[in-house]
Amino acid sequence: MTIAIYAAAILLLAVSFVKDRSKTRIALKKAWKAFENILPQFLGVLVLAGIVIAALDPATISRIIGGESGWLGTLGAALVGAITLVPGFIAFPIAALLLQNGAGYMQIAAFVSTLMMVGVVTFPVERSYFGTATALRRNGIAFVFSFLVAAVIAWVHTI
DSSP states (O other): OHHHHHHHHHHHHHHHHHHOHHHHHHHHHHHHHHHHHHHHHHHHHHHHHHHHHHHSOHHHHHHHHSGGGHHHHHHHHHHHHHHOOOOHHHHHHHHHHHHHTTOOHHHHHHHHHHHHHOOSTTHHHHHHHHOHHHHHHHHHHHHHHHHHHHHHHHHHHHO
16 A cells, blocks of 8 residues: 555656646755654654663553553553644654554554644643633543543454
């Protein structure tokens, strides 16, 4: 599947290049700039994840947020996700690394969904735009919803 996606991207890039070389060059330059801006964050978080995985063996990861950790591990993963400010393109590789090293699907679902939907770090900005009550309500609902997501993922994983 990955090869098909890359092949389609290359084919469409070639079509774009044939249609309008200057626009394609501009688009590639913008894409390169975006890549340069994202790369330091991405590498930093991957290094941090690598250190955590090196420091914690799969048995420890499994004990803390593995499938056997149950709802307590899910709560811990959700809390870490809620207070962490990491973009999605970094969160998903970290989630994959944690899964490969013993984390449970339900726990990772809670981690990723709170990471994407709950903003403890960004709460002051959200409060300034929407007001305290609305920001608290939205974050609270998102936090609770992440447990629903985790339960559905756990259920789907057992089918």
